[in-house]
Amino acid sequence: MTTASRVLVLNSGSSSVKYQLLDMAGPTRLAAGLVERIGEGTSRLVHEPLAGPAAGGGRRERTGAIGDHREALEAVAAELAADGTGLDSPELAAVGHRVVHGGTRFTEPTVIDDEVLAEIRSLIPLAPLHNPANVTGIEVARALRADVPQVAVFDTAFHATMPEHAARYAIDAATADRYAIRRYGFHGTSHAYVSRAAAKLLGRPVADVNVIVLHLGNGASASAVRGGVCVETSMGLTPLEGLVMGTRSGDLDPAVVFHLARVGGLSVDEIDSLLNKKSGLLGLCGDNDMREVLRRAGDGDESARLAFAAYVHRLKKYVGAYTAVLGRVDALVFTAGVGENAHQVRQAVVDGLAGLGLAVDPQANAVRSPEPRVVSPAGARVAVAVVPTDEELEIARQAYALVAR
Numbered sequence: 001m002t003t004a005s006r007v008l009v010l011n012s013g014s015s016s017v018k019y020q021l022l023d024m025a026g027p028t029r030l031a032a033g034l035v036e037r038i039g040e041g042t043s044r045l046v047h048e049p050l051a052g053p054a055a056g057g058g059r060r061e062r063t064g065a066i067g068d069h070r071e072a073l074e075a076v077a078a079e080l081a082a083d084g085t086g087l088d089s090p091e092l093a094a095v096g097h098r099v100v101h102g103g104t105r106f107t108e109p110t111v112i113d114d115e116v117l118a119e120i121r122s123l124i125p126l127a128p129l130h131n132p133a134n135v136t137g138i139e140v141a142r143a144l145r146a147d148v149p150q151v152a153v154f155d156t157a158f159h160a161t162m163p164e165h166a167a168r169y170a171i172d173a174a175t176a177d178r179y180a181i182r183r184y185g186f187h188g189t190s191h192a193y194v195s196r197a198a199a200k201l202l203g204r205p206v207a208d209v210n211v212i213v214l215h216l217g218n219g220a221s222a223s224a225v226r227g228g229v230c231v232e233t234s235m236g237l238t239p240l241e242g243l244v245m246g247t248r249s250g251d252l253d254p255a256v257v258f259h260l261a262r263v264g265g266l267s268v269d270e271i272d273s274l275l276n277k278k279s280g281l282l283g284l285c286g287d288n289d290m291r292e293v294l295r296r297a298g299d300g301d302e303s304a305r306l307a308f309a310a311y312v313h314r315l316k317k318y319v320g321a322y323t324a325v326l327g328r329v330d331a332l333v334f335t336a337g338v339g340e341n342a343h344q345v346r347q348a349v350v351d352g353l354a355g356l357g358l359a360v361d362p363q364a365n366a367v368r369s370p371e372p373r374v375v376s377p378a379g380a381r382v383a384v385a386v387v388p389t390d391e392e393l394e395i396a397r398q399a400y401a402l403v404a405r
């Protein structure tokens, strides 16, 4: 029996690492931080001790090139060590890793051994922007602390309950099976956490509520959750399908790819990069950050207005579709960077959808708060809510539940 109760959570993205150190006895957040723009000259690390030996020490920030994820994670380990809460601590019970793609095999949190790591590596072609960084995180943490369990928590896991008719693409079945082509869905940790928190906010049992969750960050996805079980989501084989995102196109006619190859002469890798990194808001107006898009649109910039309108139009289509999938919707929930902060997006998505029971109260919608809150008018048929996501806490809970039993 161990008394170690700390969990370090690493959420490695394509060019960033978000991390938190939690004491699960509370749970108490001991430290949180972020390394961004990894691989660029202007990298930035922000570290904040929040509780424990270094509490009150204040936020520390350092800028300057951080070449790759390995270097970033070593810098994170050094910051934690400087607080007296390093990876060498006997209190560390587990390291929880966000792993974006779990394929068909991983639908539960999993303790990582060599074989599991090899399998995560083999899924890189299905999540080329994400799984490589996840693998590096695992390698670095293991090298620093081989005796502590490393636990993978998969973005795809929550969506594994999707019925076959939602998960299947309508393509030749033998080809689909041979190449494991199906809709997996992502951001599952967030969709799970937020749909549960929404039920709590409404004061109703999770099993009784039907929720549409809109996770709008850099990557963005929608999900339909019936009684706590995911029945549909907008991302597919990879995190490219679905909504208009910061740099990703979301849905398009697959023939666009053939056309670009045949008529445009682009290679498969060039098309991949175009659709994943140079499309979405960035492709439409030159900015991928919603704050910038809103500012420019407010100044009357036509391409920013178009980008905003296209972003919102896609969201409306998904809200309508998921209303049909669920039959009855109790709450529409906004989360992640854009969903939590951009009241303009929330307002625009429900505009004209009174027929679906959707509306926001402009005053409630304009409030800025880190707390979960309802922003629809009193008595509305469907509650519209803002629920801040906490992928790190959810990953820590799942990792700790696995190692502490």
Ligand SMILES: Nc1ncnc2c1ncn2[C@@H]1O[C@H](COP(=O)(O)OP(=O)(O)O)[C@@H](O)[C@H]1O
Pocket (backbone or CB within 6 Å): 013, 216, 217, 218, 219, 246, 288, 289, 290, 291, 292, 336, 337, 338, 341, 342
């Ligand atoms: N105040 C705000 N208003 C509008 N958008 C915001 C605001 N704050 C953050 N965002 C948007 O949130 C996005 C990042 O969301 P986040 O959930 O942190 O993404 P990720 O975890 O995918 O990196 C950025 O595109 C940014 O534009």
Ligand SMILES: CC(=O)OP(=O)(O)O
Pocket (backbone or CB within 6 Å): 013, 100, 130, 155, 186, 187, 217, 218, 219, 220, 239
């Ligand atoms: C899966 C995915 O799109 O993740 P992120 O939003 O972190 O890029």
Ligand SMILES: [Mg+2]
Pocket (backbone or CB within 6 Å): 217, 218, 336
């Ligand atoms: Mg995110």
